[in-house]
Amino acid sequence: MLRLFQKIFTTGVVTENVKVYDEELEAIGVEIKRYIDQNFAGSLAIRQVDAGSCNGCELEIHALSNPFYDVERFGIHFVASPRHADVLLVTGVVSRAMQTALLRTYDATPNPKWVIAMGDCASCGGEFGVSYASCGAVNNVIPVDMTITGCPPTPLVLLKSLLALMQKK
Amino acid sequence: MSWKTAFLSNLDEVGIFVKSESISPLVELWEIDDRHWQNFAKMAFEFKLRWAAGFAENPPQSPFQKGEEKQFYVHACFEKSGDYILLRATINFSKPEIPSQATVYAAANRSERHTHDMFGITFLNHPDPRCWTRHKVWKKSDHPLRHDFPVQGFPADITPPDTDYHFVQSHGVGVYEIPVGPVHAGIIEPGHFRFQAVGELILNLEERLGYVHKGTEKIAEGRTPEGLAKLAGRVSGDTCVSHAWAACMAMEQAAGVETPKRAALIRGIFAERERIANHLGDLGAICNDVAFAFAFMQFMRLKELLCRSNYELFGHRFLMDKIIVGGVAVDVTETTSHVLLSDIEQLRTELASLMPAIDLNSSLEDRLYTAGYLSPETAAHFGTLGFVGRASGQDFDVRRDAPYAPYDSVKVKVAFEDQGDIASRFWVRYKEINASLKLIEQFIEQLAQLPEGDLVATWKTPETGSYGLGIVDGWRGEIISYVRFGENNTIARFYPRDPSQLNWEALEKAVLNNIVPDFPVCNKSFNCSYSGNDL
Numbered sequence: 001m002l003r004l005f006q007k008i009f010t011t012g013v014v015t016e017n018v019k020v021y022d023e024e025l026e027a028i029g030v031e032i033k034r035y036i037d038q039n040f041a042g043s044l045a046i047r048q049v050d051a052g053s054c055n056g057c058e059l060e061i062h063a064l065s066n067p068f069y070d071v072e073r074f075g076i077h078f079v080a081s082p083r084h085a086d087v088l089l090v091t092g093v094v095s096r097a098m099q100t101a102l103l104r105t106y107d108a109t110p111n112p113k114w115v116i117a118m119g120d121c122a123s124c125g126g127e128f129g130v131s132y133a134s135c136g137a138v139n140n141v142i143p144v145d146m147t148i149t150g151c152p153p154t155p156l157v158l159l160k161s162l163l164a165l166m167q168k169k
Numbered sequence: 170m171s172w173k174t175a176f177l178s179n180l181d182e183v184g185i186f187v188k189s190e191s192i193s194p195l196v197e198l199w200e201i202d203d204r205h206w207q208n209f210a211k212m213a214f215e216f217k218l219r220w221a222a223g224f225a226e227n228p229p230q231s232p233f234q235k236g237e238e239k240q241f242y243v244h245a246c247f248e249k250s251g252d253y254i255l256l257r258a259t260i261n262f263s264k265p266e267i268p269s270q271a272t273v274y275a276a277a278n279r280s281e282r283h284t285h286d287m288f289g290i291t292f293l294n295h296p297d298p299r300c301w302t303r304h305k306v307w308k309k310s311d312h313p314l315r316h317d318f319p320v321q322g323f324p325a326d327i328t329p330p331d332t333d334y335h336f337v338q339s340h341g342v343g344v345y346e347i348p349v350g351p352v353h354a355g356i357i358e359p360g361h362f363r364f365q366a367v368g369e370l371i372l373n374l375e376e377r378l379g380y381v382h383k384g385t386e387k388i389a390e391g392r393t394p395e396g397l398a399k400l401a402g403r404v405s406g407d408t409c410v411s412h413a414w415a416a417c418m419a420m421e422q423a424a425g426v427e428t429p430k431r432a433a434l435i436r437g438i439f440a441e442r443e444r445i446a447n448h449l450g451d452l453g454a455i456c457n458d459v460a461f462a463f464a465f466m467q468f469m470r471l472k473e474l475l476c477r478s479n480y481e482l483f484g485h486r487f488l489m490d491k492i493i494v495g496g497v498a499v500d501v502t503e504t505t506s507h508v509l510l511s512d513i514e515q516l517r518t519e520l521a522s523l524m525p526a527i528d529l530n531s532s533l534e535d536r537l538y539t540a541g542y543l544s545p546e547t548a549a550h551f552g553t554l555g556f557v558g559r560a561s562g563q564d565f566d567v568r569r570d571a572p573y574a575p576y577d578s579v580k581v582k583v584a585f586e587d588q589g590d591i592a593s594r595f596w597v598r599y600k601e602i603n604a605s606l607k608l609i610e611q612f613i614e615q616l617a618q619l620p621e622g623d624l625v626a627t628w629k630t631p632e633t634g635s636y637g638l639g640i641v642d643g644w645r646g647e648i649i650s651y652v653r654f655g656e657n658n659t660i661a662r663f664y665p666r667d668p669s670q671l672n673w674e675a676l677e678k679a680v681l682n683n684i685v686p687d688f689p690v691c692n693k694s695f696n697c698s699y700s701g702n703d704l
Contacts, residue, residue: 003522003525003526003529004463004526006522006526007463007467007523007526008463010522011467011470014470048356049352049359050356050357050358050359050381051359052359052380052383053381053406053700054403054404054405054406054700055358055406055407055698055699055700056406056407056409056487057406058356058357058358058406059406059407059450060486061356062356062469063469063472063473063476065469066466066469066470066472066473067466067470068470068473078356080354080355081354082352092381092383093383095306095380095381095382095383095703096304096306096324096328097304097305097306097328097331097351097379097380097381097382098351098359098380098381099327099328100327100328100329100330101330101351101352101359105352126403127399127400127403128383128384128385128403129388130321131320131321131322131383131384131387131388132306132313132318132319132320132321132322132324132384132387133306133313133322133382133383133384133387134383134384135324151489152406152487154480
């Protein structure tokens, strides 16, 4: 037990400050921000849905919970059910086998809700595109409010995009 | 005398004639008559060959064949003592049938069902005739990998869920079912698990995968070599280096291109860093699944440091697209080497203070020891690979047993345990991290002695119809990648066999007699890829 505490105290706090600059906010869109302010009052419950990703995006979403980014300190938390969620964070192209599951998840999420398409596949189809097995980008299946590009987007980009949603005007 | 000679003479005795041809120093192509497909498997089983992969393809059509009937090639890949056999039989398009090998090798089961869905090839006497990859994405009469099937297919506006799939039923007082997925509660890939339980005890688990089938094999057709390397890096995002490497190795073999020594060493460094990063993440995740947050945070922190260093040195946190056809996209310079070596030093120091704190934790011991037991016999039965196999007595590692550059020039130490429980898999992965650190040191040492030089070999357009089989050891285990070229430097067939395809079935057995709340940690200790399985 002593070793454990020793490791904790010698490691210290590694969590980093993250600032979001005005230009970045602008890039994400002022309209979106106003909507979030009105509806979610600064706290965001996210349900992540992998609709057909290669699992690269999931690794970076996991990284958001590591001590460097510690996403929960901003009031952003990942929930186990769409019924608890404000936001659906969708990764991957939507595979056809996942189409109904995604639609049902979307329906199960209470209004007002927000859909973020994360990664190149979810945003525009990426390497996989539209085919017999894939519906392509997420907005081909459900309405998308925001896209975060990158293959996969780094946790910092991801965190900044989420924070931009939360900031008061 | 090689086991092949004895095996061939045994085959000869029972009337199975083999036409063989060498593909690479470690792989031979053996052609047999399709009637003997199952008998060959029986003989191979007696000879203790490991069934490694199975796939079919539309063979290239030669000008002489015009007017003649179209055919399919059916392939199966076997391994023993580091020697591989790519077995091939040719069957007719009008009557696409071949005896099943799944009756002999359980490992072939899902692979044959996949081939059936994709090509419409019937495996006679297959023990499980249900569809696997298809769900309701395409009609039963359609077969996406046949030439006449357009890549866009004939999708419905909304693809219905596959509600007709017959799961194993259970009866009796107090037996109940738990359906889980495809959308899981955590941040993981989609798949369906069907548990039968009494109280908390798992009586049976049935996996239903295929939800992330993205048509990888079909959309690979017609790509350039560069395009295929990119796609291969996305077969399973956490294995982007090794999958790209396996695909590039197959393409290079087909084209007769040899990568520069420098590039091979850098590939080795990338692959080992990928292994370390994933092992660190999963060691943490295993601890997290038994609510040991301290270790979870520490391992996640170490993984993040590695990803950041990857980003600063090479431009991508997971090194995606850094392995390109013919070589690598970035160099490891002398300055980079220094950073890599100090990374290694730092990680060793961290682990030296972290591991004793974990090892002495009795609550962790309580949860990990004896849970999720996979016996060496079951592991062998399913051809279990990588750290899952190596924790259950399967002493095989491509890097040591069928070495490819740069592993042929270093000493590869393979981590090994045979208790087969979660703790065993945990410690095998920890040992593998240490082994990987040593490998990177050896690669850097060799790099330092090489003059600066080309990172990419000049590409030669491969002949139409040429093919290659890339076999590498990814962090999950052996990856087999098959590539055939068509006309004008385009890809005619790509099939990647992720180790998950075999390890998934072993998981079904490992969770038996465990309690339902232990399923997440059992699952995490395997950490199979859904994307790599579903393609």
